[in-house]
Amino acid sequence: MRGDGVRVLIVGGGVAGLATVAALRGWGATIDVVERASGPTHSGTGIYLTGNATRMLDVLGLRESVADVAVEITRQRSANQRGRRLFDIDVAALWQGVGPCVSMPRAHLHRALLAGVGDTPIRWGRQPVALLAEGDRVAVEFDDDSTERYDLVLGADGVNSTVRRLAFDGQAARDLGQYAYRWVAPRVDDEPVWSVQLGRGRQFLTIPISAEQTYCYYNDGPVADRPGWRDELAATFTEPVATMLKALDYDDSTLHAGPNQEVVLDSWSRGPVLLIGDAAHATSPNMAQGAAMALEDAVVLASSLATADSVADALRGFEARRRPRANWVLSQTHRRDKATGLPPVLRDLVLRRLGEQMFRSNYGPLFAQP
Numbered sequence: 001m002r003g004d005g006v007r008v009l010i011v012g013g014g015v016a017g018l019a020t021v022a023a024l025r026g027w028g029a030t031i032d033v034v035e036r037a038s039g040p041t042h043s044g045t046g047i048y049l050t051g052n053a054t055r056m057l058d059v060l061g062l063r064e065s066v067a068d069v070a071v072e073i074t075r076q077r078s079a080n081q082r083g084r085r086l087f088d089i090d091v092a093a094l095w096q097g098v099g100p101c102v103s104m105p106r107a108h109l110h111r112a113l114l115a116g117v118g119d120t121p122i123r124w125g126r127q128p129v130a131l132l133a134e135g136d137r138v139a140v141e142f143d144d145d146s147t148e149r150y151d152l153v154l155g156a157d158g159v160n161s162t163v164r165r166l167a168f169d170g171q172a173a174r175d176l177g178q179y180a181y182r183w184v185a186p187r188v189d190d191e192p193v194w195s196v197q198l199g200r201g202r203q204f205l206t207i208p209i210s211a212e213q214t215y216c217y218y219n220d221g222p223v224a225d226r227p228g229w230r231d232e233l234a235a236t237f238t239e240p241v242a243t244m245l246k247a248l249d250y251d252d253s254t255l256h257a258g259p260n261q262e263v264v265l266d267s268w269s270r271g272p273v274l275l276i277g278d279a280a281h282a283t284s285p286n287m288a289q290g291a292a293m294a295l296e297d298a299v300v301l302a303s304s305l306a307t308a309d310s311v312a313d314a315l316r317g318f319e320a321r322r323r324p325r326a327n328w329v330l331s332q333t334h335r336r337d338k339a340t341g342l343p344p345v346l347r348d349l350v351l352r353r354l355g356e357q358m359f360r361s362n363y364g365p366l367f368a369q370p
């Protein structure tokens, strides 16, 4: 079907929302975007995109705009907490033919996605407060007391989605029992390597995200922000932990902290209201698949709408196509969390022997087109 005469509301101007605007360009629908934040984000930490994510940026015509600022990551290296190597993957070779693996400041990805939106208006500082079914349409009440009617409402508003709360009986995200700290520190070497140290129930990760910057990620067990976390981190892992932590003494403005959560739903739609991205299927970040899944959702949704006879058929087709992949990522993130949570001696033995094989099997099905 063509989108002429169809009114679409996208709630959330993050990865899924902005990529969907880009994917729907030329379809003919009238698209409104509302974003709770008051304007484009200039802050944040880093993001790592695997080959299936950059393949989608290519489809959306956005690869060039991130290529200027991105670091191409060639290897992913895993070590234990004493810095002893467990396994090391040539990810440039692994994802060959799919897309490069790249990292960058989150704000750069956001800027590139915003550039793909063209002249579609974004209403910043706005959010829905009520969704009311009216036959095939939805009446959406916003927090400025205005009400508009839409043929399709997309909840692209992240892991703690308001659309999900309003339209899906309040189904909430689940805490994974991990609390993550993220910050940006100066870059200390030239290697384009994603590098993790594994401790028991905790991990410390560094990724270069520009010529000058390294993105640091640390997660530990209790789901709470604890004052002693820096000392614990420094005591648990080897360099470059101490160096990376020192950066926070001078400037902690990039520090972000929060629980890792997942979302598991029986269905992603209620009538013409559809959840995409983290709102539908957030997982632990341990496979770095969140942005990739959001970008794939955008591209597959646009294709489902273009080839179906009605919005309802398109949403059914979308979910049938996306479910197996989202379920796969969910199951593999559980598998990874289980492996890294093993007692250290056993974990090291397993990962030295099987780490590379497990890594390849985690990602294998994602090489195919979504």
Ligand SMILES: Cc1cc2nc3c(=O)[nH]c(=O)nc-3n(C[C@H](O)[C@H](O)[C@H](O)COP(=O)(O)OP(=O)(O)OC[C@H]3O[C@@H](n4cnc5c(N)ncnc54)[C@H](O)[C@@H]3O)c2cc1C
Binding pocket: 011, 012, 013, 014, 015, 016, 017, 034, 035, 036, 037, 046, 047, 048, 049, 126, 127, 128, 156, 157, 158, 159, 160, 161, 162, 163, 180, 182, 259, 260, 261, 276, 277, 278, 279, 282, 285, 288, 289, 290, 291, 292, 294
């Ligand atoms: C610690 C951590 C590290 C991660 N690292 C990576 C990584 O390296 N690589 C990767 O691919 N993924 C990573 N992810 C996951 C990734 O960030 C998400 O999967 C991805 O951002 C999902 O995109 P989204 O558009 O669904 O949600 P988001 O990017 O969260 O966007 C949601 C948008 O909706 C807006 N919004 C929220 N509520 C409302 C509302 N009520 N009304 C209007 N707007 C609203 C928000 O302001 C936001 O702009 C990580 C996640 C975590 C927690």
